[in-house]
Amino acid sequence: MTDVQTAASRTVNTVLGPVAADDLGVVSVHEALLFVVPGAEHAYDITIDRAEIFEILARKLTEFRDHGGKTIVDSTGMFHGRDVKLYEALSRSTGVHIVASTGMGPEEMLGGYFLTPQTNPPTPWPAEKFADLFTKEVTEGMVVPRVERRGAAGLVTTTATRDGMTPTDESLFRGAARTALATGVPVSIRFGADALHDLDVVLDEGLSADRVVVGDLDRKDAVAAGAPLEVARRGAFVALDHVGLDDDDAHLTDRERAALVVELVNAGHGNRILISSNAIGVAKGQPAYDLPYSYASRAFVPLAKSLGLSDEDARHILVDNPRDLLTLR
Incomplete structure (x- = not known):
């Protein structure tokens, strides 16, 4: 196979079908389009007006596109408002590629169906059941309750309990890794108490580190433990994914994030950094979190450049790295 043929065969799953990986352009890798806390749709004081939601999201995606963005990754998983038909319409209307995700977690956000299967005594779902659930969302299409499947998930996302991984969380992580191995999509994890431990769980399944992105690595506890540098050394992607959150005690400021980006680049890990x-x-x-999807590229990257980030490294972070992560393998 020639290099041209190889490049032409590289694709990414979007809600409108596979697209050439080289067509992704500037990517924002950890965002949410519609986020609905499970059960909120039944609350008396909450309305779900799909036409209104479409208009709001279309406006925000158009703003992202007008500032050079081309691909949004909705990394919320299965049960936080994912609306595949809505995302299809938004992508067609705005021209922005939308990569949707399968997966779930942490344990506290799972419904009882996944926590108390009919065993005696009740035990967490085993990893293979989660793997089967997630894999079908890649190979057969994402579930649109209750009657059909549409599109193919472009990644598997899961999260560990903040105080530390539970047995159910571990099943989720292992199931996500098995889905990645079976389908070629990447895994996005948000760690609980220990980023390296949680990364090791998915790597223990035989998944290559370059198929994993570890999110939340701009948390202060992660930085204090040296996790961003060590995650990059192990070959996984480092997601500094709270860009624009500048007044939170648990996270770095943007200036500190930008300094960390430059530090990682100088350590030789510019090909492992993702921002969103x-x-x-x-x-x-x-509560709403009404930050423009374009913020990372139009506000944060110039800040990082003022601290020494080169144009070439900025392109790696915004274009090349997310493309390499999302490409099916």
Whole structure:
């Protein structure tokens, strides 16, 4: 196979079908389009007006596109408002590629169906059941309750309990890794108490580190433990994914994030850095987080450049690294 043929065969799953990996452009890798806290749709004081939601998200995605953005990754997983039909319409309307995700977690956000299967005594779902669930969302299409499947998930996302990984969390992580091995999509993890421990769980399944992105690595506890540098050394992607959150005691400031980006680049890990904002386009059941999807590229990257980041390294972070992560393998 020639290099041209190899490049032409590299694709990424989007809600409108596979697209050439080289067509992704500037990518924001950890964002939320519609985020609905499970059960909030039934609350008396919350309305779900899909036409209104479409208009809000279309406006925000257009702003992202107008500032050079081309691909948004919705990393919320299965049960936090994911609306595949809505995302298809948004992508067609705005021209922005949308990569949707399968997966779930942490344990406290799972419904009882996944926590108390009919065993005696009740035990967590085994990893292979989660793997089967997630794999079907890649190979057969994402579930649209209750009657159909549409599109193919472009990544598996899961989160560990903040105080430390539980047995159910471990099943989720191992199931996510097995899905990645079976389908070629990457895994996005948000760690609980120990980033390196949680990364090791998915690597223990035989998954290559370069198929994993570890999120939340701009938390102060992660930085104090040296986790961003060590995650990069192990070959996984480092997501500094709260860009724009500048007044939170648990996270770095943007200037500190930018300094960390430059530090990682200088250590030889410029090909392992990803940035995004964890912005929420429309939130139901929790406070809004109304940060533009373009913030990382139009505001944070210039800040990092003022601290020494080169144009070439900025392109790696915004274009090349997320493309390499999301490409099916």
